[in-house]
Amino acid sequence: MVSSTWQWRKFDAAPSPSPPAPGIPAIASFIKHCSSNLAGLRKVHSQIKRSGIDSRDRYIGNLLIGAYSSHGDEGGIADARAVLVNLARPSVKSWNILIAACVRQGQERAALELYAAMNCEGRTRPDAITMVSILSACSILGELGAGKALHERILADGFDSNAIVATAVVTMYFKCSSIDRARKAFDGMKNRTVVSWNTMITAYAHRGDFFQAMFLFESMDLERDCFTYSAILGAAKDLKAGRKIHQMILASGIRLDVAAFNALVSMYVRGGSMGEAREAFESMTIRDIVSWNAMIAGYVQFGYGVPAIELYERMVSSPQKPNAITYASVLAACSIAGDATKGRKIHSKVAVSGAYDSSITVQNALVNFYAKCGSFGEAESVFGRMRFRDLFSWNSMLAACSKHQKCDAMELILRQQILEGFQPDQQSLEHFSSMLQDHYLQPVPEHYRCVLDLLGRAGLLYEAEALIQSMPFQPDEVAWKCLLSACNNHGDADRGATIAKQVLRSESGRSASYVLVSQTR
Incomplete structure (x- = not known):
């Protein structure tokens, strides 16, 4: 609670540009101290309201907006907006704090509404920070129309000379699936940074256009960084192209970070060269969960069950702990290797870790594992305990019925599938045909x-x-x-x-x- 002995400063209607007066630092300290607790923050704010200082002083107002905004999932955004509305003369920083918080908290529509309100209010003009936040909101929502309108204003107001804003425009068009507009915005940039180049290369990589990605990569007039190499490795269309990029990395002498190394490993996995992928993996001094999962999943993809299991065992003895993707991959590896004992041990670990209850991917992998290792009953038991299912879950169970020639069970699963709103697809029919044809059952x-x-x-x-x-x-x-x-x-x-x-x-x-x-x- 705010002390009653505080001496409040008299404020004029217009905010003072001078530093906070005596008394203000103490109030600011209380706000910062309570910012992590929404209930405590509201209590402090109620005390501040009595003096009216929260609506007169921008500094205090902005602190409150920022503090409330950090509690977006608890209704803090509404509190922050109330503070903004009550501010006598909110600055562009006041608006920016709240708009950025909305984007950060996944409330992109609210950010667009605030931007519209800011324009309607008419007293505060957006700045470069505002533009970046709103462009980010448009990118996430895929709002091409709003993004285009914002781009026009950016050009009219001269913000296109700001490299950060201009790069955000490129990103917006790329995220809104308008690659040609992204390229036009990129080509029109007055000052390109390495981030600008990386963004455009990534855009082409996502579209699978290796030619354009490589053209930009080779046209760069700035020093490439690890993200540049990650982006172009992600675009590599085949092993030949990937190896060429790898050689360029070695020639540059750059020290790759974990993300770039992961992109290198993934490139070799995509190309089916597990030997080169393993060499790149072993050359890493630091590995994260993505590194391990890329290698284990790669072995599974190409049918190498035993190496995948061995790498998993090495992983669990390292500081890095498995996640749901790891468990799903190694269960598939056990299916390939026919190692039922190892698979059951992994199932036990999964149950203890909590991944089994939280991941539908792991649950589907368990159904497949038990079905392929000859235990239809255990596959059926896992499937029956699943709280949530997707189409892959149903097809996994249908595959189990097909493998174990359970015609009546397949009929029941198909009926249950439709009752729960999942329409059978072509794969569902293939399981039915397989049961009749591959197992020579009498139709x-x-x-x-x-x-x-x-x-x-x-x-x-x-x-x-x-x-x-x-x-x-x-x-x-x-x-x-x-x-x-x-x-x-x-x-x-x-x-x-x-x-x-x-x-x-x-x-x-x-x-x-x-x-x-x-x-x-």
Whole structure:
């Protein structure tokens, strides 16, 4: 609580440009001291309000805005905005503190609203910092229209001469998927920095345009940094290009940071050269979780289960601890290697670490691991305990049913999948076909009818038609009626009419053909 013995200074209506007067430092100290606790901050603010100093003094007002803004997830942004509104004459810094906090706290729409309010207020003009924050908000939201309008104002107000603002414009266009506008803004920059070059190279890398990325890389008239090499390595289209860049790195004598080394390792993994990837990995003096995961996942991708497991064991004995991605990769490695014992031990570690409960990726990997290692029951148990599932979860369980020839379980899983709002995709059908073909099971019409019905209910009419055409026996009246009803329910008259003609030509469907055809009209 603020002391009642404080001597408050008398303020004029207009803010003083001079340093804070005696008494103000003590108030500022209290605000800073309570800034980490929203409830305490509000109590201090309530004391300050009695003097009215929070609305008269910019320095105190800005401190309060900044302190409240750090509690965006607890409603602090609203408190900060209230302080801003009550300030007699907010400065551009006052607005900037709150706008930047909104962007930082993931409230980009609020940042755009504040910028609009700032313009409506009319007394405070945005500066370069404002522009960078709003451009960042447009980038995150993908608001190309708002970004273009802001760019026009930047040009009109002369902010394009500021390299930071100009680079933010390039970033905005790149994030809004307008690569040509990004390049035009980049080419029009008056003062390019290495960050500007890196941003444009990264933009081309994200689009997969190695030619343009490499052209810019080789055109740089500034010294390249680690981020430059990370960006161009990410753009490398093949091993030949990647090796060329690697040689340039060695020739430059630059000492790569962890991120750039990770990009080098990933480049070799993408190119399938696990030997060179491992050499780059071993040459690192410092490794982070990305380094280990890139190598382990790379081994799994190319079917090297044992090296992946060995690298995982080396990792757990190092200071670096595994995360959910590590566990998912090494479980896949155990599946490849057929090492059920090791996989079960990893499952135990996963459960203890908490990754199992928090990561759907790990849960899916466990379903796959148990299915491939011959334990359908454990795969089914893991799947049944999952609190959240995605389409990959369902397909993983369908793959388990297929591998273990569980036709009835597959039917149940498909029905449950649709009931929970996940439509089967092409991979789902492939698991069904695999169960019948790869395992030489005798096709049963009921299984086909079940899947046909499920596909029809889900509106997957193309897949349903493909399935009925692939039946190893003549489709019966029930199958045709199921497909025609689905066409009727989902308003696909053209497909229904085509199928109806096939029905009329089909001896099995002749008895009910006229009824079925009428359903499509």
